[in-house]
Amino acid sequence: MNNKDGFTSAFLFRILVAGAALLLVACSEPAKELPVNTRLGGDFTLTDHNGERFSLSSLNGEVVILFFGYTHCPDICPAVLARVSQVYRNLKEQGEADRVQPVFVTFDPERDTAEHLREYLPWFKADIIGLTGDVPAIQKVAEQYGVVFIKEDGDSGEADFTHSDYIYLLDQQGRVRKVYPADFNIDEVVADVKTLL
Amino acid sequence: MLKRFFSAVSRTVSAVLLVAASAGAVADVRIEQAWLRAVPPVSPSMAGYFVLVNDTDEPVVLTGARAEFAGMAMLHDTSTDGEGRRSMSHLKEVTIPAGESLAFTPGGRHLMLMKMDPVPEAGETPKVCLAFQNHADLCGAFQVRHNEP
Structure with missing residues (x-):
């Protein structure tokens, strides 16, 4: 082996060692703690899909995936429902869903009655709690979470809503820990939920 | 006699080629x-998505849709x-320029089906037809799915 070959081998060896060390550090780093969002959230009481009064605080001790929408929405809302349900089912497959609760709040109480939600939500196989109520009560919850919804006359003759469509991850004390867009990454939410269990 | 024979062979070959060309024609x-996004059987509406390809030399104008299982079908966007609020609007017509294609995708342009009876289930492939201002109706099988293909 000449000097040049020796130098190259030593250089490659050092790179390999440095790479392995970096990999070890990355693997041993604990999952980052999600910050508490102090500007959004809080307890509220609405009516659940069984027609019973329901307070968010009754879920203390569980991680909540909270989201808003309406069942007459054809495009975004069913997609969000499907994705949240997939998060729940993935956690269930991993034996991690016992203390996880998806909660859907409608901002269309006129059509999304408790009875309709009771018929609509079980299809998603994610044990989703559906919440409805009178418009002022729902409006107050929406304001707490920074959700905007505006009722409009749709061209189909049915009411439509302009609305924000964020998904909220709440910890076991009901505090907002992360907010996701409607097209969130399912694996990311699954991983975030696990940090709060 | 020989001329008639070759003429017959020629006609047969031409016919076979024509049929073959038709079978393979796009x-x-x-x-x-x-595809259609699967929704609960009590759902009042469902959305459909597709890509419309226009390989002609002229623009085509999509004006609406229909399906036997839906009492109403509309094109929506x-x-x-800027503040992240979503809203839907009715598309009265959509032009697909010559030689281009246009995608109808979740969170954007989509087909909205209402008053469904029955609501098609996941795995089914109901027929949906698109109507145009300057082209014959186009019908296709829309696969009902839980997730995007």
Whole structure:
């Protein structure tokens, strides 16, 4: 082996060692703690899909995936429902869903009655709690979470809503820990939920 | 006699080639990647997505849709404003320029089906037809799916 070959081998060896060390550090780093969002959230009481009064605080001790929408929405809302349900089912497959609760709040109480939600939500196989109520009560919850919804006359003759469509991850004390867009990454939410269990 | 024989052979070959060409032909305006998002049986509406390809030399104007299982079908667009609010609007017509294609995708342009009876289930492939201002109706099988293909 000449000097040049020796130098190259030593250089490659050092790179390999440095790479392995970096990999070890990355693997041993604990999952980052999600910050508490102090500007959004809080307890509220609405009516659940069984027609019973329901307070968010009754879920203390569980991680909540909270989201808003309406069942007459054809495009975004069913997609969000499907994705949240997939998060729940993935956690269930991993034996991690016992203390996880998806909660859907409608901002269309006129059509999304408790009875309709009771018929609509079980299809998603994610044990989703559906919440409805009178418009002022729902409006107050929406304001707490920074959700905007505006009722409009749709061209189909049915009411439509302009609305924000964020998904909220709440910890076991009901505090907002992360907010996701409607097209969130399912694996990311699954991983975030696990940090709060 | 020989001339008649060759003429007959020629006609037969031409016919076979024509049939073969027809069988392998791709429509100049066509629906691709068509699907409907599966929804609960009590759902009042469902959305459909597809890519409309226009391989002609002229623009085609899509004006609406229909399906036997839906009492109403419309073309809609979901748009997002600067503050993240989504809203839907009715598309009265959509032009697909010559030689281009246009995608109808979740969170954007979509087909909205209402008053369904029955609501098609996941795995089914109901027929949905698109109507045009300057082209014959196009019908295609839309696969009902839980997730995007």
